[in-house]
Amino acid sequence: MNNRRRRGIRIRPYTFTGGRTRSRHPLMLQTLVSVADPGTAPPKNLLPESEQIHRLCREARSVAEISAELKIPVGVTQVLISDLADQELIYIHPTITGHSPSENQVLERALRGLERLFQ
Amino acid sequence: MASNVSSNDKSSMVSTKIVIAGGFGAGKTTLVGSVSEIPPVTTEAMMTEASEAHDDTSSTPTKITTTVAMDFGRITLDEKLIMYMFGTPGQARFWFMWDDIVRGAVGAVVVVDVRRLADSFAAVDYFENNPQVPYIVALNRFDGELGHTVDEIREALEIRPGIPIIDFDARDRRSAGSALTTLLEYALSHPTKEPALAG
Numbered sequence A: 001m002n003n004r005r006r007r008g009i010r011i012r013p014y015t016f017t018g019g020r021t022r023s024r025h026p027l028m029l030q031t032l033v034s035v036a037d038p039g040t041a042p043p044k045n046l047l048p049e050s051e052q053i054h055r056l057c058r059e060a061r062s063v064a065e066i067s068a069e070l071k072i073p074v075g076v077t078q079v080l081i082s083d084l085a086d087q088e089l090i091y092i093h094p095t096i097t098g099h100s101p102s103e104n105q106v107l108e109r110a111l112r113g114l115e116r117l118f119q
Numbered sequence B: 001m002a003s004n005v006s007s008n009d010k011s012s013m014v015s016t017k018i019v020i021a022g023g024f025g026a027g028k029t030t031l032v033g034s035v036s037e038i039p040p041v042t043t044e045a046m047m048t049e050a051s052e053a054h055d056d057t058s059s060t061p062t063k064i065t066t067t068v069a070m071d072f073g074r075i076t077l078d079e080k081l082i083m084y085m086f087g088t089p090g091q092a093r094f095w096f097m098w099d100d101i102v103r104g105a106v107g108a109v110v111v112v113d114v115r116r117l118a119d120s121f122a123a124v125d126y127f128e129n130n131p132q133v134p135y136i137v138a139l140n141r142f143d144g145e146l147g148h149t150v151d152e153i154r155e156a157l158e159i160r161p162g163i164p165i166i167d168f169d170a171r172d173r174r175s176a177g178s179a180l181t182t183l184l185e186y187a188l189s190h191p192t193k194e195p196a197l198a199g
């Protein structure tokens, strides 16, 4: 088989994450992320991309926003965020999917918010 | 505790997502732009085509990555709740990507250009076959006549009974907002189960 198939300039983003391309935390496009301690500067030993994420997340930001702003592919962004979360440098916020009845109160809030904005 | 109120507030922020789907050029990005508090962000998302759930040969580099334009907008609904809207790529060849965009969504609005009903069939079909995602259909009439009754459209697109079908103008903020409101009302009154809990 041709092992070099589809290898090219895109290999780099996956190598600098140590080859892992899966994130263990549930990180969807809409999931919000913010720095654990907003007062602190990012640690010195971070990858440049991780440092950028750390700076960006002083305000809660979604995975999609981080990916678009830093021009890092979504999958790589997820891995970098996951690593920062493992180091307890950033916090991954809960994502409301509507799949559990316990989320209904939040959906009601969402509906009230939409009505307030668009009625 | 030394932490102040604002940092407590921030950590209790949550987000949610709805999907804006539909055929090519149906008015998805227009809808997102009408309701979003930020200009729609069109991002060249690089996505993997292989499905993670079925991919157990993960050590081999068989995943195919593709660059596709996906766009999104944002609405702050209250101080602790943000809703993102994600527009799916309209071109049929990017449909494999829909699963990534749809995963975890509270619901979807399928935008239909009433002049080209056939172009939206595939989008309707996708959601008819994904019962864990509530959806509604929003007819964008592009200044013209509907040309058909709502019943005719339901039949032509094979939209199951009970799925709300509304008529709206994607360019109008309130009209586009009403599509989102209709979706949320429908999702709240038709709770779906996590696939693992179903049955």
Ligand SMILES: Nc1nc2c(ncn2[C@@H]2O[C@H](COP(=O)(O)OP(=O)(O)OP(=O)(O)O)[C@@H](O)[C@H]2O)c(=O)[nH]1
Pocket: B022, B023, B024, B025, B026, B027, B028, B029, B030, B031, B087, B088, B089, B090, B091, B140, B141, B142, B143, B169, B170, B171
């Ligand atoms: N006259 C009229 N034009 C509209 C309306 N809605 C959208 N348009 C125009 O139709 C074109 C396509 O709209 P988009 O919102 O880009 O459609 P889309 O579904 O995002 O398209 P793709 O992402 O390419 O599939 C744009 O030029 C819009 O300005 C409408 O209600 N009336």
Ligand SMILES: [Mg+2]
Pocket: B028, B029, B030, B071, B087, B090
């Ligand atoms: Mg578009």
